[in-house]
Amino acid sequence: MSVYQATASAPVNIACIKYWGKRDTKLILPTNSSLSVTLDQDHLRSTTTSRADPSFQKDRLWLNGSEDEIKDGGRLATCIKEMKALRKQLEDKDSSLPKISGYFVHISSRNNFPTAAGLASSASGFAALVASLAALYKLPTSQSDLSRIARQGSGSACRSLFGGFVAWQMGELPDGSDSLAVEVAPREHWPDVHALICVVNDEKKGTSSTAGMQRTVDTSPLLQHRIKHVVPERMAAISEAIRARDFDAFARITMQDSNQFHAVALDTEPPIFYMNDVSRAIIALIVEYNRVAVEKTGKLKAAYTYDAGPNAVIYTPKENVKEIVELIIKYFPQAENFKDPFGLFGAAGVQGKVVDGFNGAVSKPFGVGAVKGLIHTRVGDGPRTLGAEEALLGPDGLPK
Amino acid sequence: MSVYQATASAPVNIACIKYWGKRDTKLILPTNSSLSVTLDQDHLRSTTTSRADPSFQKDRLWLNGSEDEIKDGGRLATCIKEMKALRKQLEDKDSSLPKISGYFVHISSRNNFPTAAGLASSASGFAALVASLAALYKLPTSQSDLSRIARQGSGSACRSLFGGFVAWQMGELPDGSDSLAVEVAPREHWPDVHALICVVNDEKKGTSSTAGMQRTVDTSPLLQHRIKHVVPERMAAISEAIRARDFDAFARITMQDSNQFHAVALDTEPPIFYMNDVSRAIIALIVEYNRVAVEKTGKLKAAYTYDAGPNAVIYTPKENVKEIVELIIKYFPQAENFKDPFGLFGAAGVQGKVVDGFNGAVSKPFGVGAVKGLIHTRVGDGPRTLGAEEALLGPDGLPK
Numbered sequence: 076m077s078v079y080q081a082t083a084s085a086p087v088n089i090a091c092i093k094y095w096g097k098r099d100t101k102l103i104l105p106t107n108s109s110l111s112v113t114l115d116q117d118h119l120r121s122t123t124t125s126r127a128d129p130s131f132q133k134d135r136l137w138l139n140g141s142e143d144e145i146k147d148g149g150r151l152a153t154c155i156k157e158m159k160a161l162r163k164q165l166e167d168k169d170s171s172l173p174k175i176s177g178y179f180v181h182i183s184s185r186n187n188f189p190t191a192a193g194l195a196s197s198a199s200g201f202a203a204l205v206a207s208l209a210a211l212y213k214l215p216t217s218q219s220d221l222s223r224i225a226r227q228g229s230g231s232a233c234r235s236l237f238g239g240f241v242a243w244q245m246g247e248l249p250d251g252s253d254s255l256a257v258e259v260a261p262r263e264h265w266p267d268v269h270a271l272i273c274v275v276n277d278e279k280k281g282t283s284s285t286a287g288m289q290r291t292v293d294t295s296p297l298l299q300h301r302i303k304h305v306v307p308e309r310m311a312a313i314s315e316a317i318r319a320r321d322f323d324a325f326a327r328i329t330m331q332d333s334n335q336f337h338a339v340a341l342d343t344e345p346p347i348f349y350m351n352d353v354s355r356a357i358i359a360l361i362v363e364y365n366r367v368a369v370e371k372t373g374k375l376k377a378a379y380t381y382d383a384g385p386n387a388v389i390y391t392p393k394e395n396v397k398e399i400v401e402l403i404i405k406y407f408p409q410a411e412n413f414k415d416p417f418g419l420f421g422a423a424g425v426q427g428k429v430v431d432g433f434n435g436a437v438s439k440p441f442g443v444g445a446v447k448g449l450i451h452t453r454v455g456d457g458p459r460t461l462g463a464e465e466a467l468l469g470p471d472g473l474p475k
Numbered sequence: 476m477s478v479y480q481a482t483a484s485a486p487v488n489i490a491c492i493k494y495w496g497k498r499d500t501k502l503i504l505p506t507n508s509s510l511s512v513t514l515d516q517d518h519l520r521s522t523t524t525s526r527a528d529p530s531f532q533k534d535r536l537w538l539n540g541s542e543d544e545i546k547d548g549g550r551l552a553t554c555i556k557e558m559k560a561l562r563k564q565l566e567d568k569d570s571s572l573p574k575i576s577g578y579f580v581h582i583s584s585r586n587n588f589p590t591a592a593g594l595a596s597s598a599s600g601f602a603a604l605v606a607s608l609a610a611l612y613k614l615p616t617s618q619s620d621l622s623r624i625a626r627q628g629s630g631s632a633c634r635s636l637f638g639g640f641v642a643w644q645m646g647e648l649p650d651g652s653d654s655l656a657v658e659v660a661p662r663e664h665w666p667d668v669h670a671l672i673c674v675v676n677d678e679k680k681g682t683s684s685t686a687g688m689q690r691t692v693d694t695s696p697l698l699q700h701r702i703k704h705v706v707p708e709r710m711a712a713i714s715e716a717i718r719a720r721d722f723d724a725f726a727r728i729t730m731q732d733s734n735q736f737h738a739v740a741l742d743t744e745p746p747i748f749y750m751n752d753v754s755r756a757i758i759a760l761i762v763e764y765n766r767v768a769v770e771k772t773g774k775l776k777a778a779y780t781y782d783a784g785p786n787a788v789i790y791t792p793k794e795n796v797k798e799i800v801e802l803i804i805k806y807f808p809q810a811e812n813f814k815d816p817f818g819l820f821g822a823a824g825v826q827g828k829v830v831d832g833f834n835g836a837v838s839k840p841f842g843v844g845a846v847k848g849l850i851h852t853r854v855g856d857g858p859r860t861l862g863a864e865e866a867l868l869g870p871d872g873l874p875k
Contacts, residue, residue: 297738300700331744338697338742344727345762346734352752362745 079175080126081210082466085202085458087119087194088112088234088241089270089388091329091380092309093336095284096292096302102251103230106292107306110242110259110313111234112390114270115455118416121199123184123207124467131179137474138184138200154204154228155180162212176212183467183474188450194272195284195382201228202235206458218457222256238262238456240317242310262454265320269393269417272450273403275353275385284383287340287347294344301339306332322392326365326378329390333380349383353407353445356438357387360402363437367430393417396451401428406438407446416451479575480526481610482866485602485858487519487594488512488634488641489670489788491729491780492709493736495684496692496702502651503630506692507706510642510659510713511634512790514670515855518816521599523584523607524867531579537874538584538600554604554628555580562612575612582607583867583874588850594672595684595782601628602635606858618857622656638662638856640717642710662854665720669793669817672850673803675753675785684783687740687747694744701739706732722792726765726778729790733780749783753807753845756838757787760802763837767830793817796851801828806838807846816851 088111096106134155136143145151162176184203186196205225209216222233226243233254234241239261246254282290291298309328316324340347350358361379368376377391377399391399397419404413405427413425429435469475488511496506534555536543545551562576584603586596605625609616622633626643633654634641639661646654682690691698709728716724740747750758761779768776777791777799791799797819804813805827813825829835869875 296705297697297700297735300697300704304700305696327744334744334746335697335742338738341741342735342738344731344734346758348755348758351755355748355751358746358748 082124082461083206083210083458084120084122085199085206085235086116086455087114087199092332095288095336104251104254105245107302108245108310113238113455115452118452119188121186121203123203125182125207125211127175127178127180134179136182150228157224158208181472197229198231198235201225201232210460219255259314260317267392269396269453271389273387273446274448276447277385282347291343295339295342297342298339323374326375329378329380351385354385359437367432406440408443410443482524482861483606483610483858484520484522485599485606485635486516486855487514487599492732495688495736503626504651504654505645507702508645508710513638513855515852518852519588521586521603523603525582525607525611527575527578527580534579536582550628557624558608561614581872597629598631598635601625601632610860619655659714660717667792669796669853671789673787673846674848676847677785682747691743695739695742697742698739723774726775729778729780751785754785759837767832806840808843810843
């Protein structure tokens with residue numbers, strides 16, 4: 076008897092132009108286009124195995140080994156249903172294909188980064204789900220078409236269907252068929268873009284992004300101006316910066332847009348805060364680091380960006396990562412040694428220090444634990460189909 | 476020989492609709508109108524004595540006993556020059572008046588609140604300066620006309636020329652002659668509006684408001700929308716709320732505008748932050764306090780507002796002050812006993828507590844010193860002319 080099973084992994088993406096606001100909450104259609112950098116799956120990824128089998132009694136899904144309920148009409152159910160429908164179309168056209176679209180599926184998914192890291196896993200998770208079902212069903216569907224389905228699981232998941240630099244075009248149609256991800260440039264175009272994630276200790280759970288963004292849509296007088304007049308220009312300008320590998324322009328727009336996203340969150344009633352005093356201190360350090368760089372070379376060397384939480388992601392060309400790790404560690408001593416995946420530091424490890432001309436008074440030093448960890452990664456590729464040896468379901472169809 | 480001397484005091488004001496941005500930095504003409512509550516001089520005030528004397532060698536000014544330089548063409552010099560010019564007009568019309576406009580002046584000014592409290596003293600200070608010179612020169616000038624001169628010392632000073640609820644009309648003319656303060660309602664119209672100032676510990680000096688607001692004008696894409704489309708509506712709505720003594724509407728608009736001011740500060744390049752984690756926690760407490768109130772009565776009971784610093788000012792009808800002091804002290808234990816100018820608490824003093832139904836998890840409790848002090852005051856009157864016994868200059872024309 077045949078086993079119909081496939082495994083895929085998908086990357087995390089971090090937006091430079093932020094998605095904040097839905098015009099359709101069911102279809103997950105955004106109020107503005109957005110653009111992100113896909114991070115390297117060698118460091119951060121979700122992996123998902125899907126199997127279709129006539130013996131299965133219902134669709135089931137396990138996340139990090141714990142079963143999640145698949146609610147009727149919910150986001151998971153929608154994605155699975157849409158993928159089965161695409162398979163059904165193939166089967167209807169080619170009667171030689173096994174009719175597995177009618178089988179229930181078992182799905183097991185894992186993230187290789189701890190939930191406690193505060194990194195959103197819904198983007199990589201839904202992208203891996205869609206990628207594994209696409210592999211299971213042997214769909215010829217394009218990544219952009221798959222991104223439309225991932226979008227209905229979690230908006231930003233659509234951007235994790237591509238590597239490199241990815242735009243989510245908001246689209247205009249009420250059915251959402253033109254709201255999908257497209258590649259602006261592959262990783263190979265600009266592999267020099269690295270990222271340092273500063274995992275910031277968070278004492279309390281902030282407003283969920285799903286609830287928060289709708290409150291902003293409902294109450295912020297500034298959001299409409301951002302949507303209509305600011306984002307379209309920024310999308311064009313940052314796409315051009317990426318095509319030209321112009322890090323200075325890329326950094327400037329990225330920081331502007333992170334700030335503006337948090338500004339409209341604050342313009343919400345009641346206001347939403349995601350950044351805390353540690354986040355603000357990291358901004359102050361990067362602003363000063365850039366001030367020194369601009370004084371010396373006229374160009375920015377780093378860009379901070381913050382999603383719906385206090386963690387900083389700092390984009391920078393590879394040559395600057397060492398300086399930035401030293402800078403962050405100077406102000407935020409670490410309990411554990413810096414994992415150095417690119418071998419920037421020798422056996423002696425990292426010593427905190429600042430570049431010449433840096434005004435050390437821009438932030439106070441913090442205690443151990445204010446920044447819980449540093450993850451060094453870079454721009455990465457899109458979803459990968461993995462071999463059977465990486466499968467997360469055992470022969471019994473249950474998580475290994 | 477005659478002594479030409481007068482003493483006046485002037486109040487602090489805290490804006491509900493924020494002033495942020497100049498269209499003319501020399502004349503101090505704002506990019507939008509603003510509106511404030513004048514606080515009671517019984518608690519917070521600047522007092523200024525001015526004397527004109529033929530023996531004086533130059534204009535001199537002392538602030539809290541230390542001499543300040545009066546720079547040529549600077550803000551102090553401008554205010555003094557304009558006041559002398561008004562006196563000169565009187566003297567030219569009535570030859571019986573002593574010709575004191577040609578004398579140099581000595582000016583001594585004191586605030587009754589410590590600079591360390593982080594309360595802006597420039598508004599009350601320039602208002603007291605102008606009020607004392609108006610008394611010295613026996614000017615028949617209206618408060619609005621005086622406010623035009625105080626405005627050139629410090630923009631928000633123009634609002635301290637009136638008690639009660641005060642609008643600074645931005646005006647349109649290039650010479651600034653229509654940019655002045657007007658009374659929306661006197662304190663007697665709505666004396667029930669009380670204020671609790673939470674003095675928040677600040678570890679570092681933030682961006683000065685003068686520098687910060689121009690950076691926002693130069694770089695924030697959201698500011699123009701605020702100026703053109705948001706503030707005009709809010710000015711009309713809050714004026715109406717004040718006339719109707721509608722605290723619910725007053726509170727809602729006040730909080731919206733505080734949030735939006737900080738939002739455009741954050742939308743600035745590099746971003747400007749005035750609120751810190753303590754400020755955010757106070758917002759969370761007031762939001763939750765209001766949530767309970769709305770659930771019970773449908774109406775808001777308190778409004779926070781933040782100027783260019785981390786201090787919270789909480790407006791509330793008098794009947795709620797006790798609950799709010801108890802709430803703040805519950806989360807922010809105080810080193811010193813609460814000064815209780817309105818006798819809300821008995822000899823036992825304040826015990827921290829929350830109202831029924833309050834979700835205590837909205838903030839963690841902080842340690843002693845996070846909020847350094849609490850000042851309870853209320854809406855107050857405009858500048859007062861004081862008797863000779865309050866003079867701050869001795870017979871020698873130097874500060875006492």
